[in-house]
Amino acid sequence: MxxxxxxxxxxxxxxIALALGLSYVERFIPLQLVVPxxxxxxxxxxxVTLMALYFLGPRxxxxxxxxxxxxxxxxxxxxxxxxxSLTGGLLAMCSMALLRRVPFLSVYGxxxxxxxxxxxxxxxxxxxxxxxxxxxxxxxxxxxxAVGTGLVTGAACAGSFRALKxxxxxxx
Amino acid sequence: xxxMGLTFRKGDLLAIGGVLLCAVLVAAGLWVRARGVDxxxxxxxxxGELVREVPLDRDTTFDIKxxxxxxxxxxxxxxxxxxxxxxxxxxxxxxxxxxxxxxxxCLPNRVEIRLTGAGEVDAVIR
Numbered sequence: 001m002x003x004x005x006x007x008x009x010x011x012x013x014x015x016i017a018l019a020l021g022l023s024y025v026e027r028f029i030p031l032q033l034v035v036p037x038x039x040x041x042x043x044x045x046x047x048v049t050l051m052a053l054y055f056l057g058p059r060x061x062x063x064x065x066x067x068x069x070x071x072x073x074x075x076x077x078x079x080x081x082x083x084x085s086l087t088g089g090l091l092a093m094c095s096m097a098l099l100r101r102v103p104f105l106s107v108y109g110x111x112x113x114x115x116x117x118x119x120x121x122x123x124x125x126x127x128x129x130x131x132x133x134x135x136x137x138x139x140x141x142x143x144x145x146a147v148g149t150g151l152v153t154g155a156a157c158a159g160s161f162r163a164l165k166x167x168x169x170x171x172x
Numbered sequence: 173x174x175x176m177g178l179t180f181r182k183g184d185l186l187a188i189g190g191v192l193l194c195a196v197l198v199a200a201g202l203w204v205r206a207r208g209v210d211x212x213x214x215x216x217x218x219x220g221e222l223v224r225e226v227p228l229d230r231d232t233t234f235d236i237k238x239x240x241x242x243x244x245x246x247x248x249x250x251x252x253x254x255x256x257x258x259x260x261x262x263x264x265x266x267x268x269x270x271x272x273x274x275x276x277x278c279l280p281n282r283v284e285i286r287l288t289g290a291g292e293v294d295a296v297i298r
Contacts, residue, residue: 054176080279099187100177102183103183104181104182104183104186105177105181105183105184105187106177106178106179106180106181106183106184107176107177107178108180108181108184108187109181109183109184109185109186109187109188110177110187112184112187112188112191113187113190113191116191116194126277126279129279129282130217130220130277130282130284131220132217132220132275132284132286134273134274134275134284134286135275135277135284136198136202137202137273137274137275138275138277139195139198140195140196140198140199140202141195143191143192143194143195143198144192144195146191147188147191147192150191151188158178158179161176161178162178
């Protein structure tokens with residue numbers, strides 16, 4: 001019993017570190033030059049949320065997400081960054097946790113919906129922060145981009161799982 | 173191993189289609205609202221307060237000062253933030269905007285430029 005708990009904590013720490021690392025790397029990928037909108041990014045950290053959700057279950061995924069957001073805001077991003085990453089992240093997390101149960105969706109469809117929910121959450125946060133509905137004008141393009149980024153993160157998640165399995169990692 | 177759902181399924185196309193449909197619906201809604209509105213005016217808000225109003229039919233350039241400085245340019249019926257010292261400069265990358273209902277946002281400076289038509293559009297949004 002004790003051993004599984006230790007393993008769980010270690011896995012969480014590993015995933016949080018991975019998510020933070022990926023958010024950092026992401027800053028060097030200039031997706032915003034292609035789609036010039038605030039908040040457009042690949043959402044690489046979402047790979048980790050997705051992996052945690054699929055392999056460790058919603059509760060662990062939730063822990064990883066919240067801790068990642070708080071630590072991320074410490075490393076740069078600040079309070080408003082925290083509001084954005086939390087609303088986006090939680091909405092994405094909740095929708096992915098539900099959609100994972102849908103039998104005709106694979107990790108790809110779940111990931112695309114998660115990316116869309118993330119953008120929706122960020123727009124909602126921006127609406128509250130700015131007290132205005134005008135930000136919704138960004139939504140069509142953001143959702144379109146979410147399809148692409150969602151497919152990329154979905155593929156990364158599926159690929160990582162296969163690689164881990166091939167490497168003989170136990171307990172996934 | 174695919175009971176975990178790691179390979180692409182046909183249902184995923186439905187998810188993709190759904191997201192794209194949402195995008196099209198929102199875009200259509202914005203378009204319908206902006207249609208037939210002329211005399212577009214840019215309202216500039218900082219921290220949620222209206223600080224300036226400029227009609228788009230007169231070319232001009234001015235600065236909005238806050239935590240950062242945004243240089244706003246109005247030219248040929250469109251408006252853009254043409255220079256900004258904020259991190260990321262997403263507002264500058266947003267480019268030129270002209271239709272009613274559109275917006276340019278600079279989150280670091282907490283500045284929002286809303287484009288409204290004369291009276292009517294506001295009534296629809298509120």
